[in-house]
Amino acid sequence: MRIAIDAMGGDHAPAAQVEGALLAAAEWSDTTVVLVGDSARIEPLLQGRKPANVEVRHASEIIEAEDEPVKAVRRKKDASMVIAGRMVKDREVDAMISAGNTGALMTTGLLVVGRIKGIERPALAPMLPSLDGEGVLALDLGANMDATPEQLVQYAIMGSIYRSKVHGLKEPRVGLLNVGTEAMKGNELTKAAYPLLEQAPVRFVGNIESRDILKKPCDVIVCDGFAGNIMLKSLEGAASVIFSVLKTEFTRTWYTKLAAAVVKKGIGQFRKKMDYNEHGAAPLLGVDGLVLKSHGSSNALAIKNAVRQARIAVSNELVSSIRVEISNGSE
Incomplete structure (x- = not known):
């Protein structure tokens, strides 16, 4: 299982995201956590303690809290949030987690990941x-x-x-x-x-x-x-x-x-x-991939718990179950 974390989104990024990823990687050896963000800021935080199931995907841009969501997602193609969404879309990862700009994450879910067919609004x-x-x-x-x-x-x-x-x-x-x-x-x-x-x-x-x-x-x-x-x-x-x-x-x-x-x-x-x-993150239900929104002030524990939620949702085929139910209901 592979889970992407937007390492640059949130009040305590990237430190909280890195620490949360390390906690998750230590507890679930069968899960690879991919930290998406500025490698120049992420790698020093991992120095000397990077396990085999933690990876870094470089992203040169960041969607800030004050950015207008739609413009930011469309213009910042190399933003950590957008790249993580693209990884979900391309099935490179099974889920993504972000504590960043809520509106931008909603837009990423709609424009990058896409809706489940039959869902009017996630x-x-x-x-x-x-x-x-x-x-x-x-x-x-x-x-x-x-x-x-x-x-x-x-x-x-x-x-x-x-x-x-x-x-x-x-x-x-x-x-x-x-x-x-x-x-x-x-x-x-x-x-x-x-x-x-x-x-x-x-x-x-x-x-x-x-x-x-x-x-x-x-x-x-x-x-x-x-x-x-x-x-x-x-x-x-x-x-x-x-x-x-x-x-x-x-x-x-x-x-x-x-x-x-x-x-x-x-x-x-x-x-x-x-x-x-303690709850970790909120899923954006209705998009054709697993996207989870953590609180903007999430600490390492919240990030770890978000990974736990993502693991359970992926293991129990949440997205495909919604897809089947909505498809049956529209027939």
Whole structure:
């Protein structure tokens, strides 16, 4: 198995990408990790500790965070992200991972890798945290701001297949993000999508309110990218504020510091459940190859976990399973 990592994308590139690749290479000797990027910056970080299953593919350009996605992908042909996407397209690697410019990665997926036939729009599908630590797969959370009812059905099918193939769930529960649980609640999009999801080849459990997500009322939640991204940012913001307040309160006095020592283990476990580094990366479902988006601030652990996700998805033939299901549904 071969997995490409965009070594120049992300806040801590290329150091985090190199360290993550080394961790992955050490754990999975049957996987070759290809670091795509500026070899002059990557090779010194590997000096004296480069295993046989780590390779470097030179790329002379970098897509920056502030670059306009479509222009960057079209003009920077030798960018690390674009080369990694081309490697997926040409089947040189089985998957690619990037913590770089999200819009540019979406564009790479569409213009370089290409869509699965029958898929109208690919969807970004990160894992949202849940109190049991297993998480909820959510799509779309930003690849497309708008969606049609039919596209939400495709999201549901792809998400269900992902949770089955990658996480081993036999009948993943699929929910529709809405402002209420009643079938006729919501806007025109959700009202039209509800009956279609009832007829779709998924285990649809109805409307889900965002306030219940952390309790994991479903295994897959579908929505348009606008509503989904607002939900994601709200959860991230709430988690940040909670941990900030806890830190302030537990360091206020000698008594609260003592209390903090007592509950430190429990708080640490809760924080781990909420940490995106533990989930690794979000797949771009619907493109004709495995493309994974890591958080921009990913550390080495997140990169390693992204490789783990990619390995499982490749081993369980995720992309081909989606391709077959969508093809059967369009006949």
